[in-house]
Amino acid sequence: MNTWNPGEFQIPSKCYRPKMRWWLPGAFMDKDEIKREIEWMAEAGYGGAEIIHFFPIPSADVNPADYGRFVFGGDEWNNRMKAALEAAIPLNFQLDFTIGPLWPIATPAVMDKNDDRCTHGLHIGAAVVVGTYNGAIPVPNTIDPARPYKLVAVTAARRHSGESIGEVVTLELETAADLTFRVDDRRIDWTAPLDGEWYLFGFWSQTNGQMNDSIGAPAIDHFSKAAADAVTGFWDNRLFADPDIRALYEKNAGSLFCDSIELNATMLGGMYGATPMPVAIWSPAVLEEFRMRRGYDLTPYLPSIFVKGLYQLGAGNRTDGDSDYDFTDRSANLRIRNDFFQTLTDMFRDNHLRTIRRWANGHHMKLRYQTYGMPTELSSSLAEVDIPETESLGFHDSTDGYRIQSGAVHLYDREIYSIEVGAVMGYGYKQTWTGQDFGLLWQLHRGFAAGVNQAVLHGMSYDTSSASEHFEAMFKWPGLSLMGSRFSNEWGGRQPNSLHARALTDYIARTQYLLQIGKPKVDLAIYRYHIDGIHGAMGTELTPYEQAGFTYDFVSPCLLDLASAQIGTFEGHSVLAADGPAYRAIVVDMRKKSLTGDWRASDLPNETANQLIAFAESGLPVVVVGEAPYHVASFFGSKDKMKAKDVQLCDRIEHLLNLPTVRAVKTQEDAVAALGELSVIPAVQVQCESPLLNARRYENGISYYFIYNPSQVQAFEGEVQFTGTGNPFKLNAWDGTICPMAAVHTGSGQTTAKLRLAPNGTALIAVADEWTEALQHEEYRDMIAKGTRIIPDHWSLVVDSWTAGAHPTETKLERIELELDELRSWTHIPVLRQVSGIGRYRTSFRIEERNDTSAAVILEMGEVSDTFRVFVNGRELHGVDQIGRHISIGEYLRYGENNELEVEVATTLNNALSIFDPNRQPLDCGLIGPVEIVFGERSEYE
Structure with a gap:
């Protein structure tokens, strides 16, 4: 900390x-x-x-x-x-x-793509059976016959003639049977026990053939400890073979890192966006580990894990989709897959991550993943x-x-x-x-x-x-x-x-x-359980919780089961995890289906429901939004057990909803109102319609806030109420100065101050009883200038244009000098349209003697792209706000004579590269303005 x-x-x-x-x-x-x-x-x-x-x-x-x-x-x-x-x-x-x-992770220690330590796919072959089947186990065309593949299991189930759920066929759940024990030399002689059309399935495991293009080695199995050991063993045997080099790594004490897990169950069709295939991600030990961790055998239900494209990058559905071969109960199918995904999670965590983390920590390194x-x-x-x-x-x-x-x-x-x-x-x-x-x-x-x-x-x-x-x-x-x-x-x-x-x-x-000081403090814990790996369906629009000023985390069953997830007290309130985020309430919200965007209740284990009851009985407010959870997360090995658990859950939810600290509401907007009724208010409240986002840290009685205006078009001006005793101080992240803010204290642990933020602008605020370090008193830094305005009408512009040199890594500078009567984008100045570089704008203005010491002089920059530096009378203004572009320059001026203003603007390289690339269009850049020098009066806004 x-x-x-x-x-x-x-x-x-x-x-x-x-x-x-x-x-x-x-x-x-x-x-x-x-x-x-x-x-x-x-x-x-x-x-x-x-x-x-x-x-x-x-x-x-x-x-x-x-x-x-x-x-x-x-x-x-x-x-x-x-x-x-x-x-x-x-x-x-x-x-x-x-x-x-x-x-994906690969290692020179595993170079054979048929090695069992490589990533696997599970393939499904199907044959229609009426009566008796005597023949070879069906092999699908997704298998590469030129490489080794292994039979994992054989099952059968009768086709359902009613409502269609499976994308290819729907099966009767009660008839699902494991026939693996009847296989003889990849053949089976089997008679269906009941009339009707049956499907016989063969499940085949084959390494997926996915290669790490950097070294031409296959991607390793991310669920296998043997594969993880191969990775760390290569570090020991090759990268750390020289003890002097190993000592440097350990002295550096950096992190081992892995990017997002870009694995495919099959490489048919390529790496990204291939035609969706019914091949599931796999590892040789899955069935054994599933049985041990989930308490039942997955084998009869294997057809339900084949959601086409789910296990291929960018190729298709997410986890809310139906399998090609699904059973008659969609709820059961989803929960069988939940159990499968949770088993993959457990194996990934215990066999892969834990192995690599322990090795890294043993060498003074951390695991970033x-x-x-x-x-x-x-x-x-x-x-x-x-x-x-x-x-x-x-x-x-x-x-x-x-x-x-x-x-x-x-x-x-x-x-x-x-x-x-x-x-x-x-x-x-x-x-x-x-x-x-x-x-x-x-x-x-x-x-x-x-x-x-x-x-x-x-x-x-x-x-x-x-x-x-x-x-x-x-x-x-x-x-x-x-x-x-x-x-x-x-x-x-x-x-x-x-x-x-x-x-x-x-x-x-x-x-x-x-944002790394002390501990985070977060207003709400929002319960969400959805195994989706990554959720791209969440948008960038502000949620009702954000619009109301709440900060929140999503929490899942495993987090609420932690020893630290206990009810305690923080700032006089009952909270969850008082020494950590100190959540003021739990919201049991619905989640969007990844395929349709419709809302549905998250699954909820009975154990988690009991925890919610215990939290509420200990005084923690709980708000249930929309449809209350009525499904447990697991299949439990049979439809009857699953339904019995669902009945228990409904009973638990009914008990929860009858507790005095619990509210049931229809919408997220209603949830915000209910939280207010339960005296749960955001740590940061805004007294105007423009919402702000924030993050809070807390240490030794001091609250530190990151405040952000998420609008890209509208400045924020208004009162902001901060939770915390004492006075607010503004910590300027651009130049490192700290200034006291004028504030009003409510006497209830709340402090109110006025704040102005440009679009996309931020502020860092500390609320403390006292501040012992040196403070700056720059009252005009963020004021809104209201007085006389000077608008320079002539600029000299010198551009150092960056152009291609004689070698691909050589950049030469070509100077372009212009006189401008108005500011405009380089794309609107013919000689600069396809130019990138450094532009230095110079102008002068005169300021007469001023006796008003309460006034300030503000430089308002207007539009600039991309970054800039400012010089007044040859002196650079350090730490200028590149977002707000509202700069106090009074101390740099010479009154009664001309003042020289220089703005140095740096662009990207895009426009210069557009000369060589017809698909690259020139973009607005330079000092676009308007630029104004404004005499202002002291503002009430910080």
Whole structure:
């Protein structure tokens, strides 16, 4: 747990700074270039880098016969990693390393794609039987007959003639039978016990053939301990074989990292978006582990797990879909699949994550992992992850998407919740820091508001000096981008706005420092149980809870079962997990079906229902929204047992709803009203219609708030009420200063202050009884200027245009000088339409002597793209707000004479690249304005 330190806020240490994803060309690297790029990242304000062995990019000076020396884990790779560690450690610049090269996880220790330690798919073959069947077990055409495959089981069930549920056929649940014991040499002689049409199924396991393209090795089985041991064994035997290099890794104490779990049950049709196939993700031990963990045999019910496309990336339905071969009871089918998915979750957690985490921790390293992508229950998986990570791409910039994991982060007491931020399809060299169109800060602010407190930028390519073979055709200015232009972004030194990176990374670091102080405090726990692996259906629109000012986490049964999930007291209220998030209430809400968007009740185990009753009886408010849960989560091995458990659950829910601290409502809007009736109010309340998002941290009686205006068009001006005793202080994340705020105290542990936030703007607020550190009294920093306005009518513009040099990594500068009578986008100035670079705008204005000491002079910048610096009379204004662009300049002025104003603007490289790429359109950039110098009166807004 971090403790407030004023020096850390002003100049944050590397551990609070954003990290950079660093794509490397295998071992084809130069040590001096490795050192230079690490030093550049450190100087630009990054605190570390995530090293990824991307594709080996052969250099022209390396003989093809020697390529084998440059593989992952080879001597050359180890030599380069040693150089990277030796460059990083003295700078306190922490390096993280992918578990294997690229992903899905693979290891040179397992190179045969038929090895049982590789990812498996379970295939289903079917034959229609009327009467007797004597023949071979049916083999589907999804099997590759040229590779080994194993018979797992044989079952049968009678076809149902009524309502159709299965996509291909519907089966009678009561007739499902395991016939595996009757198989002889892959043949069976079997007579159906009843009349009608029967289906005979053969289930075959085959490794999926999915390869890690970085090293040409197969993806490992993520449910197998033997596969995880192969990965860590390779680290021991190759990467750590040299004790000096191992000591450097351990001294660096970074993290092992794995990206999202991009596994396919089958590679038929390709990696992404293939034609949906009825092949399920599998592992050889699933049936045994299922029987042990769920208490019944999955074998007779195997047909129900084959939801076509579910186990292929981007190929089809999510877990609410029906199987090709489903049974007559849809509710039973869903719960059989729940049991299957939960078993996969348990195996992934216990066999894979735990093995790798223990190995990493044994070498002073942590495990940072994006555990989503498969049909697993995310909360349970995160029990074996030191640093959970989400991403802006997969969760579609959805705050609710990030909250699927935030409850686990907070209840497992993880200090860091990381985000891979900035991957936007088609935005390479185009994504800006500050813009509205997927601006990086817009993405990051949404994550911060949902509990994230560490950013890893996607990303930066190593500057390869040469590229041979087929890579040579792609080796064009400004260098070989290993992610191409498909995904943003190149945040390294290739783009003009990289020259301003330090101002942005300082801002992120100060914000992350505050969001890592003490413990999180969250208003609501919202119960949600849905095994979907990743939920892209959650939108970016504010929910009714967010509109009302509530913060919340999603919680699942395994989280409510933790020892820390007990009723305690915080700030005079009964709360859940008082030493952690201190939830003021639990909301049992419905969830959207991933296929249709319709609302349905989450499944609820009886044990969790009993916990809700105990919580409510201990004084914790509970609100049930919409249809109350009436299904347990498990099948329990039979329809009768399942129904009996459902009856028990309905009885438990009825008991719950009759408790005095419980309310049942129809909608989320009604839930907000019910929470008010139960005296549950948000920690941050807004006294106007413009909603704000927030995150709260708490330490030693001081509340720290991250406040965010999620609108991209409307500024916020209004009163904000903060929970906490004492006075509010504004902590400026742009320049590190701290200012007291004028406030009104209600006497009930609430403090009210006036606040102004630009669209996408943020504020950091501390509420404390006293503040012992030095304070700044800059009353006019965020005031709304109301007085006389000066609008410069002439500007001199000097542009250093970035253009292609003689070598793909060489950028040359060409100077363009212009005189402007008005400000406008470079795209509207013919000579600048396809120009990227640094533009320096200069103008002058005169201010007469002023005797009014209560007045201030404000520079209002208007529209700028992308980043900027401001100079007044030759003095730079440090820490200017790149979002609000509302800058106090009074102390820099010379009264009674002319004043010189210079604005330096840095763009992305997009417009210059549009010359070479007809599919890339020039985008507005430069100082667009309007720019005004305004004499204002003191404002009541901070």
